[in-house]
Amino acid sequence: MNSRRHFLRNAGAFAALLGLPASTIANWNTEELLHRISKEKPMTGKPVIGLRVDPIEKVRTAVIGVGNRGFEHARLVHALSPDKAELVAICDIREQKVKECADYLVSKGAKNVSIYAGKEDGWKEVCKRDDIDLVLIATPWENHTPMALYAMQHGKHVGVEVPAALTVEDCWKLVNTAEETQRNCMMLENVCYGEEELWLLNMAESGVFGTLTYAECAYIHDLRELMFSKTYYYNQWRIRHHLVKDANLYPTHGLGPVAQYMGIDRGDRFNHMVSMSSLQAGLDEHAATVEPDNEFYGKTGFAHGDMVNTLIKTAKG
Amino acid sequence: MNSRRHFLRNAGAFAALLGLPASTIANWNTEELLHRISKEKPMTGKPVIGLRVDPIEKVRTAVIGVGNRGFEHARLVHALSPDKAELVAICDIREQKVKECADYLVSKGAKNVSIYAGKEDGWKEVCKRDDIDLVLIATPWENHTPMALYAMQHGKHVGVEVPAALTVEDCWKLVNTAEETQRNCMMLENVCYGEEELWLLNMAESGVFGTLTYAECAYIHDLRELMFSKTYYYNQWRIRHHLVKDANLYPTHGLGPVAQYMGIDRGDRFNHMVSMSSLQAGLDEHAATVEPDNEFYGKTGFAHGDMVNTLIKTAKG
Numbered sequence: 225m226n227s228r229r230h231f232l233r234n235a236g237a238f239a240a241l242l243g244l245p246a247s248t249i250a251n252w253n254t255e256e257l258l259h260r261i262s263k264e265k266p267m268t269g270k271p272v273i274g275l276r277v278d279p280i281e282k283v284r285t286a287v288i289g290v291g292n293r294g295f296e297h298a299r300l301v302h303a304l305s306p307d308k309a310e311l312v313a314i315c316d317i318r319e320q321k322v323k324e325c326a327d328y329l330v331s332k333g334a335k336n337v338s339i340y341a342g343k344e345d346g347w348k349e350v351c352k353r354d355d356i357d358l359v360l361i362a363t364p365w366e367n368h369t370p371m372a373l374y375a376m377q378h379g380k381h382v383g384v385e386v387p388a389a390l391t392v393e394d395c396w397k398l399v400n401t402a403e404e405t406q407r408n409c410m411m412l413e414n415v416c417y418g419e420e421e422l423w424l425l426n427m428a429e430s431g432v433f434g435t436l437t438y439a440e441c442a443y444i445h446d447l448r449e450l451m452f453s454k455t456y457y458y459n460q461w462r463i464r465h466h467l468v469k470d471a472n473l474y475p476t477h478g479l480g481p482v483a484q485y486m487g488i489d490r491g492d493r494f495n496h497m498v499s500m501s502s503l504q505a506g507l508d509e510h511a512a513t514v515e516p517d518n519e520f521y522g523k524t525g526f527a528h529g530d531m532v533n534t535l536i537k538t539a540k541g
Numbered sequence: 542m543n544s545r546r547h548f549l550r551n552a553g554a555f556a557a558l559l560g561l562p563a564s565t566i567a568n569w570n571t572e573e574l575l576h577r578i579s580k581e582k583p584m585t586g587k588p589v590i591g592l593r594v595d596p597i598e599k600v601r602t603a604v605i606g607v608g609n610r611g612f613e614h615a616r617l618v619h620a621l622s623p624d625k626a627e628l629v630a631i632c633d634i635r636e637q638k639v640k641e642c643a644d645y646l647v648s649k650g651a652k653n654v655s656i657y658a659g660k661e662d663g664w665k666e667v668c669k670r671d672d673i674d675l676v677l678i679a680t681p682w683e684n685h686t687p688m689a690l691y692a693m694q695h696g697k698h699v700g701v702e703v704p705a706a707l708t709v710e711d712c713w714k715l716v717n718t719a720e721e722t723q724r725n726c727m728m729l730e731n732v733c734y735g736e737e738e739l740w741l742l743n744m745a746e747s748g749v750f751g752t753l754t755y756a757e758c759a760y761i762h763d764l765r766e767l768m769f770s771k772t773y774y775y776n777q778w779r780i781r782h783h784l785v786k787d788a789n790l791y792p793t794h795g796l797g798p799v800a801q802y803m804g805i806d807r808g809d810r811f812n813h814m815v816s817m818s819s820l821q822a823g824l825d826e827h828a829a830t831v832e833p834d835n836e837f838y839g840k841t842g843f844a845h846g847d848m849v850n851t852l853i854k855t856a857k858g
Contacts, residue, residue, distance in 0.1 A: 434822075434826075435820075435822040435823075435826065437819045437820040437821070437822050437823070437846070437847040437848065438819035438820070438846075438847055438848035496817075498815050498817065498852070500813075500815065500852040500854055502754045502755040502858065503752075503754040503755070503857060503858030504754070504858070505751075505752040505754045506752075506754070509751075509752065529754070529755075529858070530754040530755055531754065531755035533852055535815070535817040535850055535852060537817055540820060541819065541820030541821070541846070
């Protein structure tokens with residue numbers, strides 16, 4: 225079995241199990257699902273794991289979505305200019321967010337940054353330009369895959385925020401499109417590259433911990449204020465996932481670094497998992513405290529349990 | 542359904558799932574096992590949950606097994622004498638251990654403590670005496686149930702170290718015998734009564750934590766030195782369990798206090814669990830470091846993973 229496919233098979237299993245609506249999970253046929261997830265797909269081009277493209281001396285970059293995380297990407301890219309990178313364009317459906325980002329960039333000396341704002345398909349215009357090498361995507365989760373596909377299809381390398389996909393099908397689309405276009409598509413799981421995480425990775429690889437047999441990881445972040453906010457997430461998109469899905473919706477901050485220490489896809493791989501969620505009370509209780517004109521005021525019956533734990537076994541044990 | 546039975550049904554499920562040899566677990570028919578575990582048994586006497594017996598002004602006590610934990614029980618009982626308790630007898634198959642304990646007690650002013658040593662069934666002689674109210678059992682795990690049953694059958698109240706039983710059948714025997722004899726049989730899970738644990742219980746019951754939806758607990762204790770020791774555990778009994786069983790072998794230190802906070806069997810109950818163990822390397826690696834005349838020197842293939850995690854869901858969620 226091709227290792228690249230193997231990788232995706234597992235990544236896909238995650239996305240699928242983690243992203244399915246609770247109602248689906250309650251009714252699924254496990255055997256059928258596992259079979260579907262683990263089925264090999266024919267390759268559509270040269271593998272892209274280890275893909276090398278010609279060096280780009282100054283990476284011409286666009287950022288789609290600059291309301292929250294994307295603002296930071298724009299800031300960082302601009303900080304690399306003019307030597308390493310050039311910020312060519314920023315885009316957001318909310319005019320105010322693009323304006324705030326543009327004002328900041330101008331205050332830092334940025335020039336010639338194109339602005340795409342207020343239009344549903346401004347991001348497509350960005351992808352169609354031929355003076356951009358890299359597109360960074362920091363939009364609501366459900367937009368990640370379509371935008372990444374479109375950008376690759378228009379010859380762009382892609383950095384896409386976590387998660388890169390919400391379904392197995394979308395994972396395959398990303399792989400197939402990367403193979404067809406020979407473009408890099410990287411999920412921006414920045415936590416893997418934090419100082420502490422790399423320090424621990426170095427220790428793990430140096431054998432400081434002896435035989436690694438077990439690891440725990442977590443990403444516990446109380447986002448209720450932001451999720452219920454009427455302005456922070458565009459159209460309160462994030463809380464909507466919690467209405468219908470019960471799973472580890474955002475697992476890679478915790479899991480990514482640990483997967484590195486355990487040598488996942490570098491000698492070991494995930495091959496079994498089981499997940500259990502707790503009672504949901506936090507969202508129902510918070511919903512009662514927000515402003516009465518908030519769409520989620522007094523809402524109850526959120527699907528997402530307050531805490532979700534997943535046990536994962538690797539091939540080595 | 543009688544709540545007393547309900548309680549045992551769940552306790553029994555635990556003991557069975559946690560105490561089965563790994564080889565059995567690999568081959569079990571889950572449905573069959575769950576059915577067997579959850580089957581109601583006919584009652585054999587008056588319920589003993591909430592059992593009240595006449596107050597005993599001075600509790601005449603015997604301790605069976607004084608090598609490790611039992612030494613401490615003997616010490617504590619003697620500390621309550623002469624006002625609250627009287628230590629009547631101590632018993633251990635190892636003469637040296639009984640001698641050490643007796644010497645200590647004498648040094649603290651104890652008198653008239655009977656000694657039972659060096660005989661396989663010394664403990665039966667203890668249980669047959671009619672001048673004893675309470676028998677404390679601190680012997681190897683596999684002896685707990687037979688000794689507790691025998692003591693109750695001879696009219697004694699029983700305090701038995703963790704775990705009280707290793708199989709579902711033994712759980713039922715304990716309940717049935719307690720009902721038949723109307724004797725108290727208490728598992729000595731001391732951690733539930735620690736200062737910190739009771740402090741947290743008080744906070745939980747006072748609502749300091751709001752709605753409790755999730756709890757984590759653990760008992761992580763590197764016992765390798767003691768388990769491999771040729772002298773600490775009689776006949777190295779404890780490491781032998783790790784040769785053949787893979788499970789949470791000693792779960793109540795962690796789970797007991799949390800179960801109190803969650804109101805288990807006081808409004809909620811455990812109703813679903815799944816368990817996963819890690820790779821085993823710790824025991825194999827340690828076995829290579831002990832003395833060559835140790836029975837476990839160089840032994841490999843221990844069944845018990847280095848770390849075992851169990852997810853448990855309660856009826857409330």
